[in-house]
Every structure is written in C-alpha cells, then in structure tokens.
Amino acid sequence: MASAAATEDKPPRPKGWKLLRIALSSRKSATMLGFGFSSGLPYALLIGTLNAWLGEEKIDLATIGVLSWIGLSYSFKFLWSPLVDRLPLPGLERLGRRKSWILLCQVVLVGGFAGLAVTDPSKAIGTFALFAFIAALASATQDVAVDAWRIDVADESTPVELLSSIYQFGYRIASIVGGALALFLAARMPWEGVYLLMAGLISLIVLVTLRAPDTPRPEQGALHASLAEQGELAPQARWLALGVVAVSWAWAIGTILHFMSGMLRPLLPGEKHPSVADFTKAYAPWIVLATVAVPLIVAATTNWLKASGHAVLTQPDHKVTPLRTAANHLYVALVMPLAELSGRLRWGVLVVIGMILSYTLCYNIWGSFAFPFYLQHLHYSKDEVAFASKVFGIFMTIAGISLGGYLFLRLGRMPTILIGAILPVLGNFVYADLAEGAVHIDAVGRTLGLNALFGLFGFDERMVRLLLAISFENISTGIAGAAFVAYLSGIVSRNYTAVQYALLSSMTFLIGSLGRGIAGDTIDRFGYPTMFRWTAAAGAVAILFVLLEWVRVKRAEMAEAKAE
Structure with a gap:
C-alpha cells in the first residue's frame, strides 16, 4: 500500500x-x-x-x-x-x-x-x-x-x-x-x-x-564478476567464441567499406561504377549471415558447452588484467546478449530475430530518399518540404506514437505490433500513388473534405497531397515505432538490459541500410513507384514474422499455464 x-x-x-x-x-x-x-x-x-x-x-x-x-x-x-x-x-x-x-x-x-x-x-x-x-x-x-x-x-x-x-x-x-x-x-x-x-x-x-x-574513472577491477565464477566458460573458450564473432563482424564491415570506396572513387575514362544490385545480391546474404547467424550459432554453442560442462571453470578465476577486462567487455557486448536470448527462447529465437530484422524494413529502406523524392521528383520547394516533413510531420509522428501507446492499452501487445507492421506497408502504396500523380489521394481528400479543411489554412490541392501522404506515413511509422520499442523492451532480459537492447536494436537498421543501395539503383532504373511497391512487398515479410511470433507467444503462455 x-x-x-x-x-x-x-x-x-x-x-x-x-x-x-x-x-x-x-x-x-x-x-x-x-x-x-x-x-x-x-x-x-x-x-x-x-x-x-x-x-x-x-x-x-x-x-x-x-x-x-x-x-x-x-x-x-x-x-x-x-x-x-x-x-x-x-x-x-x-x-x-x-x-x-x-x-x-x-x-x-x-x-x-x-x-x-x-x-x-x-x-x-x-x-x-x-x-x-x-x-x-x-x-x-x-x-x-x-x-x-x-x-x-x-x-x-x-x-x-x-x-x-x-x-x-x-x-x-x-x-x-x-x-x-x-x-x-x-x-x-x-x-x-x-x-x-x-x-x-x-x-x-x-x-x-x-x-x-x-565522474571519476573507477579503478580497474573484476569488470564482470559473474564470468569468473565456477561453471562459467573458461577464458580460452570465451576468447575463441569472441574471436569467431569478431572476425565475422570485421569481414562484414570491411566488405561494406571496400564496396563503398569502390563506388565513390573517381572513375577513369571508360570505367563504370560497380553495380549496387549485384553487390547486394552477392554479398548482403553473407553479411547478414556474418553479423547475425554466426554470432547466434556461437551463442548457442557457448550455451551447450556450459550445459554439458565442457570448457568451463572448475573453480573461481578472479584474475584481472587490462586485456582480460577489455575482452570481457567485448564478450558481454557481442556474445552474451544472444547467448541469453537463445538459451531462454530456444528455437523461438529464430522467429524473434527474423521479426527484428524485418519489422522496420519497408520504411527504413526508402527513408534516405525522401528529400530527393520531394524536391527533385515532385518539385516541391525547400520551404514546403521543411514545413511538411520536419514541422507538420513531427506532430504526426507524435500523434502516431501516442496512438500506439493507446492501442497497446486497449488491444494488447501483439495486435498493436501487427497493426504497426501492416500500416507502413499501406503507407508505401500511398507514396506510390503520390509518385504517379496522387489520383487516389486526391479522391480521398475530396471525399473526406480534407482538401477544404486544409484550404482554410491556405494550402492548395498540390500541398494537401504531400501533407496527407506524410500524415499517413508518419502516423503509421509512429505506431510501428512505439510498438517495436515496447516489444524490444519486453523481450530483453533484465540481467542484460542495456547490452541486449543495444545489440537487438542495431539489427533493425542492418537490412534496411543494406537495402538502401539497391533501392537507389531501383529508382534510377525503374522509378519511384516501382521502388515503393517493392519495399511494400518486403514489408509483407515482417507481417509473416509477426504472425509467427504471435503463435510462439501464445504457445509459451499456454505452456506456462499448464506448468502452474
């Protein structure tokens, strides 16, 4: 009380x-x-x-x-x-x-x-x-x-x-x-x-x-005391696991930087830039494998070693050196978050990781092209885009976040997450319509009286199109963002909150960032409408993973109920 x-x-x-x-x-x-x-x-x-x-x-x-x-x-x-x-x-x-x-x-x-x-x-x-x-x-x-x-x-x-x-x-x-x-x-x-x-x-x-x-710097000490306890992996096994993960990450980052440098270097006469589409097709799956699958396999292996009693400490080892402290930091950042998650969720971790990788995909991919789309393709002025995207749009995002919180309270976690996966896909079709002349946006605006409403504030039909598209997109992504942050916050372990959240949230940008290269190539070849429809199709993958996660959560709840 x-x-x-x-x-x-x-x-x-x-x-x-x-x-x-x-x-x-x-x-x-x-x-x-x-x-x-x-x-x-x-x-x-x-x-x-x-x-x-x-x-x-x-x-x-x-x-x-x-x-x-x-x-x-x-x-x-x-x-x-x-x-x-x-x-x-x-x-x-x-x-x-x-x-x-x-x-x-x-x-x-x-x-x-x-x-x-x-x-x-x-x-x-x-x-x-x-x-x-x-x-x-x-x-x-x-x-x-x-x-x-x-x-x-x-x-x-x-x-x-x-x-x-x-x-x-x-x-x-x-x-x-x-x-x-x-x-x-x-x-x-x-x-x-x-x-x-x-x-x-x-x-x-x-x-x-x-x-x-x-604040003063603390003295070097046993940074992660739990790693030194009996039954934990021996230092040699930890360093081997860390080495495999570090090499995988280093290869992935090095591959991306090498391609970027080749793409952006000055061309000699007769040369052409390498194809972004070819690079994405050839290397993107391997980059995802190196940064997600390999660490996940290593994490599962460390769990198996501990459970079977292989390569573990038979007595506490509290030796502290600067090198071991730094290695422990990296081990806790790169291996332990996924080890805890895979140990807790078992095979369900594959559904969770799939959902995390794909949930923000359809709007993260094209977000970098928003300004060129508004300014060069649709020929809005900088002042119009500044107001619509960064002033009006911020209020729409806040409205979406607030609506997402309300839906969580009224409908629950998984229904809101599903809504957050579906709406941005529809938003991409709205933008495809905007790119092709906004026939459907204009029809909706006139039918609902929104053109007349915005007209009271001095906006013409052309500006109303942009405001309506941004409204739907920002409200949708606001709901999706609120739902996803809440989901990640709920899935992480309280024992590893900071490092696990940092690692999982970083995954949300991985595929979206890689996809931006091929999205730009698609726009150059086929135009904005095709790119919007393709990224909408990519968003369908997120919907599938949300449904699979819903099934996993329901089964876990039923298992807990039977256990009680």
Whole structure:
C-alpha cells in the first residue's frame, strides 16, 4: 500500500516549456540539453538533409543509397563502446572520463562538417563521402559517451528519467534545426554555408562540454564478476567464441567499406561504377549471415558447452588484467546478449530475430530518399518540404506514437505490433500513388473534405497531397515505432538490459541500410513507384514474422499455464 501511495504521490514528468525551464535551472540539466542537441544535429544533417544536397547536385540515387550506409555507424556503435568506456585519451583525460570523449567527437564533427562545406560533391564525391563517414563515426561515438555521461551524473536532484526527458527535448530541437531550418536556409544560401553554420552551432556546444561536470574513472577491477565464477566458460573458450564473432563482424564491415570506396572513387575514362544490385545480391546474404547467424550459432554453442560442462571453470578465476577486462567487455557486448536470448527462447529465437530484422524494413529502406523524392521528383520547394516533413510531420509522428501507446492499452501487445507492421506497408502504396500523380489521394481528400479543411489554412490541392501522404506515413511509422520499442523492451532480459537492447536494436537498421543501395539503383532504373511497391512487398515479410511470433507467444503462455 505504501508503494502504491508513493506512486500516486509521484509528480508527473514535466513536458514542453516546463521541461525547458527545468533543463536550464541546473548545471547538469542544462548540459544535458546541450548534449541532446549535439547528438541530434549530426544525425539530422547526415542521414536526411545531406541527401537533399546530393539530390540537388544531381548525384545519382544509387550513389546516394550507398552513401547512406554511413548510417551503419549508429547501428554498429556498440562494437567500440567498450573502447569509449575504458580507454583514457592522452592529453584529454584530465578534462574528465566522459567529457574527454565527447569533446574529441565534437571537434571531429566540426572538422567533418567544415570538410563537407569545402568539398564539391559533384566533383569529389569520394572525398565528400569520407568527410561524411568521419562525421557519422564521431556522432555515433559521441552518442555512446553521452549515454554513459547521463547515467553517471544522475542523482536524486537530477534523476536519470529527468535527464533522459531533457536529452530527448534537445534531440528534437536539433532535428528541427538540422531538418526544417537547414532546408529553409538552403533555399536562401548555398549548402556550403548551411553546413558551415551547423558546424558553428556544434562549436558553441563545445563550450558547454568544457563546463560540464563529470565522474571519476573507477579503478580497474573484476569488470564482470559473474564470468569468473565456477561453471562459467573458461577464458580460452570465451576468447575463441569472441574471436569467431569478431572476425565475422570485421569481414562484414570491411566488405561494406571496400564496396563503398569502390563506388565513390573517381572513375577513369571508360570505367563504370560497380553495380549496387549485384553487390547486394552477392554479398548482403553473407553479411547478414556474418553479423547475425554466426554470432547466434556461437551463442548457442557457448550455451551447450556450459550445459554439458565442457570448457568451463572448475573453480573461481578472479584474475584481472587490462586485456582480460577489455575482452570481457567485448564478450558481454557481442556474445552474451544472444547467448541469453537463445538459451531462454530456444528455437523461438529464430522467429524473434527474423521479426527484428524485418519489422522496420519497408520504411527504413526508402527513408534516405525522401528529400530527393520531394524536391527533385515532385518539385516541391525547400520551404514546403521543411514545413511538411520536419514541422507538420513531427506532430504526426507524435500523434502516431501516442496512438500506439493507446492501442497497446486497449488491444494488447501483439495486435498493436501487427497493426504497426501492416500500416507502413499501406503507407508505401500511398507514396506510390503520390509518385504517379496522387489520383487516389486526391479522391480521398475530396471525399473526406480534407482538401477544404486544409484550404482554410491556405494550402492548395498540390500541398494537401504531400501533407496527407506524410500524415499517413508518419502516423503509421509512429505506431510501428512505439510498438517495436515496447516489444524490444519486453523481450530483453533484465540481467542484460542495456547490452541486449543495444545489440537487438542495431539489427533493425542492418537490412534496411543494406537495402538502401539497391533501392537507389531501383529508382534510377525503374522509378519511384516501382521502388515503393517493392519495399511494400518486403514489408509483407515482417507481417509473416509477426504472425509467427504471435503463435510462439501464445504457445509459451499456454505452456506456462499448464506448468502452474
């Protein structure tokens, strides 16, 4: 009863301007606002807005699709997170354990954006891509350090929940600045000037970083004591398992980088760029095998070894060395999350992984081409796209997320997840109609009186088409996003929450990122409508896996009921 009363007395989480006032009321919270902005701005500029610039420079869409693979830096950041956590930076360590890494990343970001500003993508796309990749790598690494900083500095006066809300507030402000404001400015000044201005904004955040509090670095110790207990895998077996997984990941990343460099290098007379479609067909299945199937097989093997008593410790081994500590970090990040998941779900883990890989597929694939689609194909102005996509669209996404939460309460988890898988597929057909002249969108708008409603606010029929398409798409993906985050949060183990969630969530971007290259190639060859329909068909795979997962969950619930 006391616990319930405490919950009822707990004040609601602040929002909006009240949250902003709280954010500026203390050093920690104000710093968190700045760090949220510093994390959100590079992502908006590199993953979305950059493609508007490239489209304006007449860069072919296959190349834009390949260049969007820099987004894999955000998917793979958990691979080098142990390095960020444990490695002191020479010369910068005195600034603080987390601040040193955040400052380094911000300096690199400023240099990366300045490099983009002084490079002409139409003449030196390889150099341009290199600066974009460096900036994406710095941005992803900054995210690792900022996430750790937020957890480290939280206390009773500024709890982690409040800091997380402030972080999201800063991140959303940055999304508007890096999206809507950047497009608005680009309509009035060169893109080079826009990116120099954005580099200047990050330079201002450097001043926030220098003033930020930090926590001391803990002494090296038994990082993961459970690995040293009797019955756990012996160090040699762990290192072998880690080695197999590390080699698989290294091969996959190296293969992607090698193809990107070949695709983006200057051509000699008579040469042609390699085919994105051929690369995707030849290597994408192997990349998925190396980054998903091999780690899953290794994880299942470690479970079998422990269960059968092979290659395990016969007595506790608490030896601590810097090398073993670093290896333990990597083992916990790369092997243990899947080992726990496969041990708990057994063969059902294949359905879960299949669903995770495919759930966001149909809208993740084409998202990088949204700005070229609006600006170059449909010929909307930068101001129109800025408002529709980054202002109006954000409100529609928030509406979708809220609706997703409501559906969870009213319908339950699996029905909402299924709705979240179906709606984005329909959204792709809406966009195919928009690409072909919006005959059906216009009919719906007139029938429901939406054209007249939007007309009251000064929007003509052409603009209403874009707003209706974005409304359906953003509400759909908002529902899907809310459903998927809730699903992932429910499927992870409480013992491995952070690392397991990071690994599983990174998988959601893997196939979508690989598919962007072939999506760009498809647009160049067959046009936008065909690409939208093909990606809608890919979304049907997610629907199938959701249905299989629903069956698995029902069977698990029935088994638990019988056991009771």
